[in-house]
Amino acid sequence: MIWTDIIELLFPRYCIICNERLNKQESHICINCLRKLPYTNSHLTKENTIEKLFWYHLPIQRAASYLFYSSTGLREVIHSFKYYDNPYVGAYLARLMALEYNDVGFFKDIDIIVPVPLHWQRRLHRGYNQAYYIAKSISNVTGTPVITNAIKRIKNNTSQTRIEHQQRQSNVSSIFKVIHPEVLRGKHILLVDDVITTGSTLISLGKTIAELNDVRISIVSLCYAGNFFCNFVSENEDW
């Protein structure tokens, strides 16, 4: 106990959003900032906006995103998670999401977790796949295995953030290839990504998987960056 106090004193940690000093119980984000995050509560809403993005495209069972990609602080957190070698803050938020979602049975019947694959060139450049860290956090809570070798990203498409909405659909067609269909067949697969905007990347991945038949698909992401005027149960006024 004393030893941890000394470490805290020598190496103080700060909240990634407000820069206030963290106490011993806090990790990455202080309790005040955590409280103010723009939670979507989409996991509590059947036929929510995230789910509807995938209707008509995929055999979708459930879909939800944990947070609205709306507040400046959160955007910085996700940016740091994606581009600045800080996978642990995303993994931490994903753990909080997994605990909440697990409580209401969101992960019921899920057989395997598949993070959206990065193209090998981008993975090499970034050093890690941020979706993998989210998947791993969910797996740590549910005990469901994470599968990373069944599907390959065969096209290194231009960053989605720089492409107009209408161009996105064509940009993501056939960018994935199933390498080990036997791992996926007959399974309820949870696809995991960091941010959903139009859902086009996940639709492309889901379609590639759905060609196998005999699969069920659910989707979860840490953030939702699409239309904020949607049918979520929201108790948070900050967004």
Ligand SMILES: [Zn+2]
């Ligand atoms: Zn803070």
